Amino acid sequence: MTLPAGRYVALGDSFTEGVGDPNKHLPNGVRGWADRVADKLAKDQPGWEYANLAIRSKRLRQIAAEQLEPALAMNPTLITLYAGGNDVLDARTNITEVLRQYEEMVVALSTTGAKLLLFTGYDVDVTPALRVFRRRNHVYNDGVRRIAEQYDAVLVDYWRFEAYRDPRMWAPDRLHMSKAGHKYLASQVLDILGVGHSMNLLDWQPPQSQTLLQWERAQRRWMNDWIVPLVHRKIRGVTLGDNLQPRWPVPVRVPPRGGLRRLVKSGPIDLTTNK
The missing domain is CATH 1.20.5 (Single alpha-helices involved in coiled-coils or other helix-helix interfaces)
Known part of the structure; x- marks a missing residue:
């Protein structure tokens, strides 16, 4: 079933901003899975608009304070939210309080009537020193699963994607997805939305x-x-x-041919007035 054209708004941190998938021609020098999803949505059904408010390093409280109200004002029909990953890696985080704030955001976003996608967090195994945060990440993921079910959101259970066991799915910092990782996540999101695409995990030989x-x-x-x-x-x-600043702070119309990269190449974009 084709997803009718609407307005896609992405909220979050570096995960959604696109860190690890460099592109010097796009805002903030990155592309990422959300841009790729927006491109495919517009190709499948012309007329899609897209805003990406995510900024790297943001904690959940900052995402709620800086991105929630602008997102609500955009009247989205599709929303993706990943927030809390940076909090999980902060030693002094109260994960119960983080999940309370997260649920408040989901309640507000659910009032829009938009299709809402929520993401669990992956257990990034970069060093034994970070393994102490795994239990906290599991508590966070259990909370996200519960909240998704309670508020009729669509769960993207990133934690269960076994493809990310391959180190080539990760950027050199080992904390963010590589280009291949972003492409694969985009393919999973599009599959969940029922949107056709040709993005597949590379047929790699074992490392x-x-x-x-x-x-x-x-x-x-x-x-x-x-x-x-x-x-x-x-x-x-x-x-x-x-x-x-956010990469796409106001909704832009995504060209069905060439996507956001074509939009940038076509000339200066006024990202304050959607022109």
Whole structure:
């Protein structure tokens, strides 16, 4: 069944902004799964409009404060929400309070009458030090599943997608999806929506095994390139999203041929007036 053209609004953090799927021609230098979904929606049924309010590093309370009211004002017909992943990885997080705030957001979004998609979080196994957060992530995921059922939302159970066991589905920082990871997630969302597409997981050969020396070098490089800067930002109380604006802050009409990339190439876009 074809999903009729409407207005798709995406809310969240780096997961939905598209971090890990670089594209220098698009806003904030990334593309991501939500852009890919918007492109396919418009190709399948011309007339779709799209806004993406997600900004990397945002906690759930910030997403609620900064993105909820603008999203409601856009009168969406399709909404995706992923929020809380950064909270799960904060040592001082009260996960019960996070889920209370999350449920409040879902209640507000459900009043729009839009089709609402909610996402569980994946157990990213980048280092043994982060395994202590797995139990908290499981509590969060159980809460999301309960809330999705209670408010008749569509659950995208990202936690269960076994394809993400392959390290090639992850960006060099090991915390965000790679281009392949974003494409695969887009394909899963489109399948759930019943929208046709040709995006499939690559038919990869099994990854080559590493020697101990290669593994140690990769670990040191990862620590120096990603973990040390992350710790320094936490010490300074800054995030990568502090000086960023939403990529698509108002709904834009997605061209059915060429999608958002064609929209950008066609000339300057006034992202304050949808022109």
